[in-house]
Amino acid sequence: xxxxxxxxxxxNMSRIRGRDTKPELLLxxxxxxAGFRFRLHASGLPGRxxxxxxxxxxVIFVHGCFWHGHDCPxxxxxxxxxxxxxxxxxxxxxxxxxxxxxxxxxxWRVLVVWECSLKGPGRIPVAxxxxxxxxxxxxxxxxxxxxxxxxxxxxxxxx
Numbered sequence: 836x837x838x839x840x841x842x843x844x845x846x847n848m849s850r851i852r853g854r855d856t857k858p859e860l861l862l863x864x865x866x867x868x869a870g871f872r873f874r875l876h877a878s879g880l881p882g883r884x885x886x887x888x889x890x891x892x893x894v895i896f897v898h899g900c901f902w903h904g905h906d907c908p909x910x911x912x913x914x915x916x917x918x919x920x921x922x923x924x925x926x927x928x929x930x931x932x933x934x935x936x937x938x939x940x941x942x943w944r945v946l947v948v949w950e951c952s953l954k955g956p957g958r959i960p961v962a963x964x965x966x967x968x969x970x971x972x973x974x975x976x977x978x979x980x981x982x983x984x985x986x987x988x989x990x991x992x993x994x
Contacts, residue, residue: 863885884945896948903928903931907955946971
């Protein structure tokens with residue numbers, strides 16, 4: 836049973852950001868300081884990527900581990916209404932796959948940066964994350980993923 840009233844729950848949920856999250860702002864600030872210029876949330880592209888680098892035909896998504904169902908310590912299906920949340924997160928994952936496929940079909944290179952790589956117990960140094968993002972943007976890889984570290988898990992991998 837929920838400990839909050841429906842009005843309190845609605846107020847809490849309405850304050851959850853879909854853009855300009857702390858991990859996104861952190862990455863944007865450091866990439867800008869490194870000399871990169873980018874567009875934010877370009878509405879003309881599928882999924883409105885968090886950062887678009889037209890010069891390099893590259894986009895970056897900063898995914899929240901909870902909302903996109905990442906297999907890491909920051910994600911746990913809520914015990915309240917688990918069927919609803921499982922369906923919601925599964926739908927988000929499906930939409931992410933379709934969005935990335937559409938971007939790649941249009942000639943864009945896609946980097947997904949998971950929230951756990953920038954915060955939490957498995958976070959990696961910000962300088963290392965920014966360096967990886969910069970190398971991806973300047974490079975030629977078609978896609979990549981940056982995740983937090985976990986024993987037995989590679990941090991950097993292809994989509």
